[in-house]
Amino acid sequence: MSEIPAELRYTRDHEWVREEDDGTLTVGITAHAQESLGDLVFVELPAQGQTSEAGEACAVVESVKAASDVYAPVAGTVVATNEALEERPELVNESPYGEGWLFRLEPEDPRNLEGLLDADAYTALLEEEG
Amino acid sequence: MLIFEQSRAGRRATAQAPAGAATDHGELPEAQLRRSRPLLPEVSEMQVVRHYTRLSQKNFSIDTHFYPLGSCTMKYNPRACNSLAMLPAFLQRHPLAPANRSQGFMRCLYELQEILQHVTGMRSVSLAPMAGAQGEFAGGAMMLAYHRQRGDTDRDEILVPDAAHGTNPATATMCGCKVRELPTGADGDIDLDALRALVGPRTAGIMLTNPSTLGVFDRKIDQVAKIVHEAGGLLYYDGANLNAILGKVRPGDMGFDVIHVNLHKTFSTPHGGGGPGAGAVGVSERLEPFLPVPFVSRDDDGTLRWQTERERPQSMGRLSAFMGNVGVLLRAYVYARMLGREGMPRVAEYATLNANYLFTELQRVGFEAAYPGRRASHEFVLTLRRQAKELGATTLDFAKRLLDYGYHAPTVYFPLLVAECMLIEPTETEAPEALDGFVAAMAEILAEAGKDPEILHQAPHHLPVRRLDEVAAARNPDLAWRPAEAQPPEQQLSASN
Numbered sequence: 001m002s003e004i005p006a007e008l009r010y011t012r013d014h015e016w017v018r019e020e021d022d023g024t025l026t027v028g029i030t031a032h033a034q035e036s037l038g039d040l041v042f043v044e045l046p047a048q049g050q051t052s053e054a055g056e057a058c059a060v061v062e063s064v065k066a067a068s069d070v071y072a073p074v075a076g077t078v079v080a081t082n083e084a085l086e087e088r089p090e091l092v093n094e095s096p097y098g099e100g101w102l103f104r105l106e107p108e109d110p111r112n113l114e115g116l117l118d119a120d121a122y123t124a125l126l127e128e129e130g
Numbered sequence: 131m132l133i134f135e136q137s138r139a140g141r142r143a144t145a146q147a148p149a150g151a152a153t154d155h156g157e158l159p160e161a162q163l164r165r166s167r168p169l170l171p172e173v174s175e176m177q178v179v180r181h182y183t184r185l186s187q188k189n190f191s192i193d194t195h196f197y198p199l200g201s202c203t204m205k206y207n208p209r210a211c212n213s214l215a216m217l218p219a220f221l222q223r224h225p226l227a228p229a230n231r232s233q234g235f236m237r238c239l240y241e242l243q244e245i246l247q248h249v250t251g252m253r254s255v256s257l258a259p260m261a262g263a264q265g266e267f268a269g270g271a272m273m274l275a276y277h278r279q280r281g282d283t284d285r286d287e288i289l290v291p292d293a294a295h296g297t298n299p300a301t302a303t304m305c306g307c308k309v310r311e312l313p314t315g316a317d318g319d320i321d322l323d324a325l326r327a328l329v330g331p332r333t334a335g336i337m338l339t340n341p342s343t344l345g346v347f348d349r350k351i352d353q354v355a356k357i358v359h360e361a362g363g364l365l366y367y368d369g370a371n372l373n374a375i376l377g378k379v380r381p382g383d384m385g386f387d388v389i390h391v392n393l394h395k396t397f398s399t400p401h402g403g404g405g406p407g408a409g410a411v412g413v414s415e416r417l418e419p420f421l422p423v424p425f426v427s428r429d430d431d432g433t434l435r436w437q438t439e440r441e442r443p444q445s446m447g448r449l450s451a452f453m454g455n456v457g458v459l460l461r462a463y464v465y466a467r468m469l470g471r472e473g474m475p476r477v478a479e480y481a482t483l484n485a486n487y488l489f490t491e492l493q494r495v496g497f498e499a500a501y502p503g504r505r506a507s508h509e510f511v512l513t514l515r516r517q518a519k520e521l522g523a524t525t526l527d528f529a530k531r532l533l534d535y536g537y538h539a540p541t542v543y544f545p546l547l548v549a550e551c552m553l554i555e556p557t558e559t560e561a562p563e564a565l566d567g568f569v570a571a572m573a574e575i576l577a578e579a580g581k582d583p584e585i586l587h588q589a590p591h592h593l594p595v596r597r598l599d600e601v602a603a604a605r606n607p608d609l610a611w612r613p614a615e616a617q618p619p620e621q622q623l624s625a626s627n
Contacts, residue, residue, distance in 0.1 A: 036549065041604035064600040065526075065543040067296075089605070 002031035002126075005097055009113060010122035011073045016097060017116055020104070024079055025113075028101040029061060029070060029092065032126055037063040040089040045081040046103055052076065054112065059102050061092065074112040076105035133171045133181050134611050143175035169613075188594060190538055191402070196564050198488075200509045200541035200553025201295065201343055203373050203395035204402070207461070210468060211398065215460035225452040229435055236434040239453070240426040242410075242463040249474055250372075250389050251382025252412030256425040258454045263297045265390025265409025266337070266368065270305035271446040272388055272413060272420040273335045273364045279419075279444065282362065285334040289363075291320060293344050293545045295370060298337045307334055314547065318346040318501040320354055329361035339368040340384065341375070341507030343545045344500070345485070345553070355385025364388065364417075369409075372396045373481050373557070374508035377474030387414045396477075397462035408458040419444040424453060480558035481508040488556050488565050495573040500548045509555035511548050518550045523579035525550045527586035530597060531578070534590045535571040 004010075009017040014033035018026040034040065044060040052058045052072035059070035081103045085091055092100035107113070117125065155163060173181075191197070197204040223235055243255040259265035270288065277285045288302035291312045299309040310328050315321040320338075336358050341347045348354065358365055367381040367389035373396045381389045393408040394401040401407070413421060423445045424436045439445060453459075469477065489506040493499055500511035514525045529539035529552070541553040556565055578585045590596060 039601040041601060064604060066546050068546070 002035055003097070004030070004032075004119050004123055004126075006119045008097070009073075009116035009118060010125075011071070011116060012125060013071055015070060015073055017073045017113070019113065023106070023110060025074070025076065025105045025107055026101050027070070027073060027103055027105060028096055030122070031096045034093050034096045034100070037061060037068060038065050039063055040092050042067075043085040043089045043092065043102070045083070045085065046078045048078055048081060050078045052078070052105075054115075061089075061102075070102060072105065073116060074105070075108040077108075078103050079106045080104040132611055133173060133178070134169075134613070136173050136177055136181070137171040137613075139172060141172045141174055141177075143173060143178055145175055195536055195538060196556075196560060196568055197538040198540050198554045198556050198568065199538060200345075200511075200555040201370055201544070202401065202541070203370075203392070203508075203555060203557055204538075205373075205395075205398050205557040206559035207398050207400050208465060208468065211461040211464040214464045215457055220457075220460055225456075233434055236426050236436075238460055238463045239456075240428060240434055242459060242466065243426060245463075245466045246391055246410055246412060249377060249380070250367075250369075250391065250412045251380030252386075252389055253382075253415045254418045254421055254425075255410055255412045256421040256423070257408065257410045257459050258422040258425060258449045259390065259409040259411055260450050260455045261407035262368075262370065262390060262392045262394075262409040263301060264449050265392075265411050266297055266301040266366075267304055268409075268411045268422045268446060268449060269366050269388040269390055270301050270307070270335075270337075272411070272417050272422075273366065274305060274307070275420040275444065275446055276364065276417055277334055285332055285362070287332040288334055288366075289325070289328055289336040289358075291338065291342065292547050293342050294337065294339065295343060295368065298339075298368060302337065308332075312336070314342075314344070318342065318344045318504055319348050319350055322350060322353060322357065325354060325357055329358060329363060331362065333358065333361050333363035335364035335366050335387075337366040337368055338386075339370050340381075341371045341509075343371070343553070344548070345506050345508075345510040346501055346504045347374070347507050351384045359385065370395065371508065374478055374485075376478045377471075377476075378478045382412075382414065388412070388417055393458060393462040398465045399458045399461040406455045406458050408455045408462065410454075410459075420446050422446050422449050424448075477558050478508070481556075482506070484556040484558060484560055484565060485509055485554075487562070488554060488569065491565070491569040492554075492572060495569060496576050497572065500551055508557070509553060511545065512552045512554065513548050514550040514552065517576070517579060521579045521583050523583040523586045525552055527579070527583070527589065528552070528572075528575055531575045531586045531589040532571060534592045535575070537568055537571060 010030065014030045016028050016030050020026060040061055040063050042062040046058040050058065052075065054072060054075045056072050057069035058072045061068050061070055082101050094100065192204050192206055220235065223232065229236065239257060243257060246255045259268050286307050287310050288307040289310045289312050290298045290302060291314055293314050302309045312328060313321050313324050340351055355365055364387040365385055367386040369389055369391040372391055376396060389412045390409045393399050393410060399408065411422065419442065421442065423438050423442050426434050427437050428434055485506040485508050489510040492512060497512045498516055500513045514528060518524045525542050529542045532539050543551065544553055545551065575586065588597065
């Protein structure tokens with residue numbers, strides 16, 4: 001089983017969400033997601049200031065196998081993106097929970113986080129998907 | 131070795147060289163003239179002949195090898211189609227020749243339109259789109275035109291199953307719509323509850339391939355049609371997998387309003403290398419006014435005429451300067467006429483029989499079906515998840531090793547929702563011995579993976595080019611060849627002046 005940090009929240013689309021002290025949410029893809037995709041060759045990030053509904057595609061991660069949408073885990077406004085990925089998409093493979101973060105959202109409603117999975121539920125999801 | 135690497139200064143192939151250097155620039159303004167010499171190889175005629183003959187021998191094609199590329203329908207292209215489409219009267223016809231001097235040519239196109247109408251169950255057909263994706267675009271544009279013409283201007287969402295070809299969401303986006311992704315149920319059919327939740331007053335339509343890209347026929351298609359139509363949306367049929375149902379089931383009867391047919395797949399025109407394709411579109415009665423022009427109509431006295439913007443003011447427009455990819459359309463016409471009414475269903479029967487034979491045999495030798503319990507249509511999906519996990523040999527490794535055995539690899543890692551998958555389509559034109567040969571190769575590779583997966587990791591071993599670094603190629607594309615130690619072309623030119 002790949003690494004699933006206990007302090008993060010997760011989505012069923014294999015993204016992780018970290019609540020920062022300032023109330024913003026950092027979003028990335030999980031270790032399992034980057035393993036399944038294989039080596040990333042391109043990351044398309046959202047524009048700063050872009051607003052997205054929950055579940056709306058707002059970034060793309062492309063590997064030699066496939067291009068996959070990354071969805072906004074909750075409704076919100078993009079306040080920062082990880083520009084380092086434009087030159088070095090491999091950071092997502094090397095450090096999915098660290099230097100490989102994708103973007104930061106200002107959530108429309110901070111209570112929306114309730115709908116996300118905790119580490120145990122995400123672990124169960126991975127086991128279920130085999 | 132590139133032809134540039136054989137270059138030696140001053141070497142010439144005089145037979146092809148223009149007589150005398152071109153020094154007359156005509157009316158080209160001075161500022162538009164290039165200041166550097168083009169970087170061209172300098173080689174002899176013999177070198178050119180050998181170089182390109184060798185390259186042609188390295189070609190991999192359906193004429194030399196089995197090509198089970200799923201979702202692509204790489205079937206044999208009968209020679210008769212080629213030779214008839216290349217009759218001098220077709221080749222030499224000017225695209226602007228008047229209709230009264232083109233009745234024979236137009237009759238071929240008119241009859242192809244009719245054949246496609248009959249076999250798909252649609253009201254009218256236009257042959258104008260020059261590729262599958264262009265056919266999809268025409269279909270999307272017609273759906274939107276239909277809604278707008280009724281004053282129903284809020285419909286801007288197109289539903290696309292998660293198993294769909296990438297062209298479907300791309301087309302919907304190109305048409306200015308939002309894509310809503312539709313999940314597939316565990317049995318490979320569309321999840322009807324999810325569909326009911328997604329349709330509504332914003333739904334312009336749904337784009338479906340049936341049989342789907344998972345290689346299964348959606349058994350609830352009539353319910354899908356009902357749900358979408360009741361919500362006011364239209365149904366678009368992507369003809370990618372029409373081969374499986376040709377002459378058996380008609381998309382028009384399933385409830386589809388618009389369809390595109392990949393003539394380069396189902397109707398056996400040459401396919402690969404990016405074209406030329408042909409993506410004829412068919413529509414139900416209510417979409418007829420919006421068909422792309424030009425297409426051919428017949429008067430009561432039998433005279434054939436072009437339908438253009440003048441006759442069809444509501445048309446979604448033109449997709450090419452003239453009449454689509456006519457050379458491809460003629461080949462498809464000959465193919466359809468050779469098959470005839472009896473031959474069409476045989477295509478579907480043998481394509482399906484071959485696929486199910488291969489599917490059963492590959493499971494027998496140890497491969498796992500992605501949707502066990504479902505019968506294959508004309509193609510099927512295997513998952514090599516177990517081999518990847520237990521043997522450390524991925525689908526990509528199997529695909530690369532197949533090349534050593536003389537087989538084109540199947541489609542890999544598509545559809546995206548099946549892990550470590552292979553999408554295999556043998557088509558109806560393969561003999562049982564060819565299928566057995568493929569099964570034997572797959573079984574041997576599986577045995578190799580059990581003994582020494584390194585053989586697979588390093589594959590291919592016997593081709594001119596070994597395993598490529600796909601990651602480096604994508605991250606640092608290096609596409610233009612430059613001589614290692616040559617001077618920049620500018621300096622060469624000034625030195626020789």
